[in-house]
Amino acid sequence: xxxxxxxxxxxxxxxxxxxxLFLSPFVITFGIFLAYPLFxxxxxxxxRVTTLVxxxxxxxxxxxxxxxxxxxxxxxxxSLLMTLYYAGLMVPLGIAASLLLAVLLNNKLKFHKLFxxxxxxxxxxxxxxxxxxxxFIYSPHFGVLTRILEAVGIxxxxxxxxxxxxxxxxxxxxxxxxxxxxxxxxxxxxxxxxNIPDSVYEAADVDGASWWxxxxxxxxxxxxxxxxFMVIIGVVGALNAFAEIYAMTSGGPSVNVGGKAYGSTWVxxxxxxxxxxxxxxxxxxxxxxYVLLGIAIAISLVNLRILRPKADY
Amino acid sequence: MEAGEKSVRRVxxxxxxxxxxxxxxxxxxxxxxxxxxxxKQPGTEFDPGLIPENPTWENFRRVLSEFGFMRYFLNSVxxxxxxxxxxxxxxxxxxxxxxFKKFVLKEKIFLLIIASMMVPGLMYVxxxxxxxxxxxxxxxxxxxxxxxxxxxxxxxxxxxxMDTIPRSLIDAAKIDGANDxxxxxxxxxPLSLPIVATLFLFAFQFHWSNFLWxxxxxxxxxxxxxPVGLAMFKQQHEQLxxxxxxASAISIIPIAVIFLFAQRYFIEGVTKGAVKG
Numbered sequence: 001x002x003x004x005x006x007x008x009x010x011x012x013x014x015x016x017x018x019x020x021l022f023l024s025p026f027v028i029t030f031g032i033f034l035a036y037p038l039f040x041x042x043x044x045x046x047x048r049v050t051t052l053v054x055x056x057x058x059x060x061x062x063x064x065x066x067x068x069x070x071x072x073x074x075x076x077x078x079s080l081l082m083t084l085y086y087a088g089l090m091v092p093l094g095i096a097a098s099l100l101l102a103v104l105l106n107n108k109l110k111f112h113k114l115f116x117x118x119x120x121x122x123x124x125x126x127x128x129x130x131x132x133x134x135x136f137i138y139s140p141h142f143g144v145l146t147r148i149l150e151a152v153g154i155x156x157x158x159x160x161x162x163x164x165x166x167x168x169x170x171x172x173x174x175x176x177x178x179x180x181x182x183x184x185x186x187x188x189x190x191x192x193x194x195n196i197p198d199s200v201y202e203a204a205d206v207d208g209a210s211w212w213x214x215x216x217x218x219x220x221x222x223x224x225x226x227x228x229f230m231v232i233i234g235v236v237g238a239l240n241a242f243a244e245i246y247a248m249t250s251g252g253p254s255v256n257v258g259g260k261a262y263g264s265t266w267v268x269x270x271x272x273x274x275x276x277x278x279x280x281x282x283x284x285x286x287x288x289x290y291v292l293l294g295i296a297i298a299i300s301l302v303n304l305r306i307l308r309p310k311a312d313y
Numbered sequence: 314m315e316a317g318e319k320s321v322r323r324v325x326x327x328x329x330x331x332x333x334x335x336x337x338x339x340x341x342x343x344x345x346x347x348x349x350x351x352x353k354q355p356g357t358e359f360d361p362g363l364i365p366e367n368p369t370w371e372n373f374r375r376v377l378s379e380f381g382f383m384r385y386f387l388n389s390v391x392x393x394x395x396x397x398x399x400x401x402x403x404x405x406x407x408x409x410x411x412x413f414k415k416f417v418l419k420e421k422i423f424l425l426i427i428a429s430m431m432v433p434g435l436m437y438v439x440x441x442x443x444x445x446x447x448x449x450x451x452x453x454x455x456x457x458x459x460x461x462x463x464x465x466x467x468x469x470x471x472x473x474x475m476d477t478i479p480r481s482l483i484d485a486a487k488i489d490g491a492n493d494x495x496x497x498x499x500x501x502x503p504l505s506l507p508i509v510a511t512l513f514l515f516a517f518q519f520h521w522s523n524f525l526w527x528x529x530x531x532x533x534x535x536x537x538x539x540p541v542g543l544a545m546f547k548q549q550h551e552q553l554x555x556x557x558x559x560a561s562a563i564s565i566i567p568i569a570v571i572f573l574f575a576q577r578y579f580i581e582g583v584t585k586g587a588v589k590g
Contacts, residue, residue, distance in 0.1 A: 018493045019414035025399075026407035027422075030463035034429055037440035044439065104333050117576060118337040122344070124572045124579060126522035128540045129564045132547065133347045136554055142359035144346055179340055184583060191584045239433045243524050246544070269435050276439050277529055289436040296433045 044286035059283070066287035076288065078262045079271040082170070086267055087238035089174040095230050097178050098185025099223070103215075105186065106193045116190075120183035127180065131247025134176045138162040138248075163248055166255035166264035173248050173265055177237065185230050192226045193219070232303055239292055242269040268292060344565065350558040358554040372559035376546075381534060382560055385542035389521060389564070392457045392538055397517035400464040405509060408471035409497050413483060423472070430465050442529055456530040457538070461523065467512040470585060474508040475501060511582040514575055521568055539564040 045066055047059040070076050101119050105112065122130065137145050140161035149157060157165070162172040196219065204214050220227075245251060251263035251270045263270075268288070276285035350358050352368040360366070376382040410416070411423055441460050450456040478501060486496050502509065524540040531537055537545065543560050550556065572579060 016416045019410045019416040022406045022410035026403040033460040037437050041440040115333050124518050125565050128524040129561050133343045133561050187583050240435050285439050292433050293436050300431050
């Protein structure tokens with residue numbers, strides 16, 4: 001405490017006051033809407049809604065019951081599995097698409113800017129609306145993609161479309177996000193590629209390295225920080241996945257696993273929305289979001305471990 | 314020998330352009346198809362053909378007037394512009410304090426704020442909703458805008474930039490008798506304009522697309538934004554494809570146009586923001 005007072009004096013009371021004036025709009029909104037919610041959510045997660053009238057006033061303390069119920073909730077386990085599936089598709093496909101575009105663009109080209117603009121544009125558009133557009137493209141019978149495939153003799157999608165089949169629904173949803181987000185990764189990879197000095201490649205040429213060897217031995221290892229960043233972004237995207245699911249599948253179509261029906265795109269984000277907004281089980285949803293936070297923190301820590309020691313080459 | 318090498322290079326360049334064009338077609342096709350469908354006569358949306366036969370503005374006219382999208386569009390503009398303005402103002406003021414002022418526990422507070430970026434966005438939905446409800450803000454613009462005004466990413470971006478402004482400039486202004494508000498408004502903000510523009514655009518884009526939040530805090534159709542209106546429209550008129558695509562276009566075109574004119578700010582924001590890793 002004495003130390004704090006001393007530091008206050010050192011900094012000068014007037015300086016502290018103006019600093020506070022400049023900080024206050026940000027810090028107050030941060031406090032009310034970003035910091036306090038974490039504690040409030042913890043409180044909610046230890047309570048249960050008792051009546052559906054005025055849900056925030058009629059809470060009963062239940063201790064850790066929401067959490068114990070969550071860990072025996074098969075649907076929650078399934079949703080985590082679907083989230084993992086989402087991430088498992090999103091991460092490699094997203095990285096591959098971004099890297100491909102960046103490598104193609106990293107040449108002396110006419111229309112360089114035009115191509116870059118085309119690839120990056122979808123990234124800034126609204127995911128929900130893009131999902132609506134794709135639902136139309138994916139739709140059975142008349143969907144344009146369904147028809148293009150029919151024209152080349154594939155009628156697998158004619159009856160149910162891409163989103164109506166449990167085995168293709170998730171890949172179809174992820175594909176939308178991959179194509180929409182590829183431009184984002186491309187910009188990052190492109191910046192990293194342009195940072196690799198030409199002399200590295202010239203040295204490899206002298207040693208007689210092939211195009212493939214240069215790609216796998218020089219380019220990809222030097223792009224590692226961007227790739228790791230893309231992994232994090234992909235996993236966080238899977239944890240936050242909602243708008244695309246809401247637009248395209250509403251968690252379905254259902255699939256039968258061991259006699260029970262599960263939604264084949266029922267990711268945790270959608271389950272959270274359903275629990276909170278449709279079923280009004282606030283405490284349960286809050287407990288769920290704490291599990292999400294735990295996963296996100298675990299991933300960040302793993303990321304720090306992997307990234308830190310190798311950051312400086 | 315030399316002619317052979319030249320033609321190999323030519324083939325390679327040609328293949329490169331083919332690959333890039335194919336990729337651009339795949340990435341942009343959905344938006345092309347959306348526009349084509351939006352201009353088709355209702356009932357002809359499933360006709361093959363890449364160009365509508367009798368292109369019509371009818372779909373746009375109907376969603377805007379009959380189905381309320383004029384109002385939704387206006388709401389989207391009000392929400393996105395005001396939120397982007399205040400988010401940028403708040404972040405720039407805070408960044409100024411963190412970059413140029415000395416105060417107690419400065420770096421610790423900064424780190425704590427930045428650490429919140431790890432929290433998945435969905436985590437906030439339930440408690441923020443509860444807070445907004447308790448404040449009695451349901452069905453107001455306030456509810457859509459205020460909870461997202463502390464833009465942590467923006468604070469990070471702006472502070473990083475302001476830290477590169479030479480301190481001597483500030484000292485010189487102070488010797489001339491400028492106070493902190495003048496330093497902020499006349500020196501730091503003008504010098505930070507490119508990054509301020511970047512943040513404004515990102516915040517605008519974020520709020521233009523902040524679908525889940527806008528969905529849960531509005532029940533009155535007079536407050537729907539375009540994506541929320543589209544979600545409701547989709548539930549009630551699943552089959553009206555030409556209208557649905559026109560409504561989608563109303564959401565997508567403004568942000569696409571802004572992007573085309575301000576692309577470098579978006580790209581700068583992405584590359585600068587990712588450096589944090």
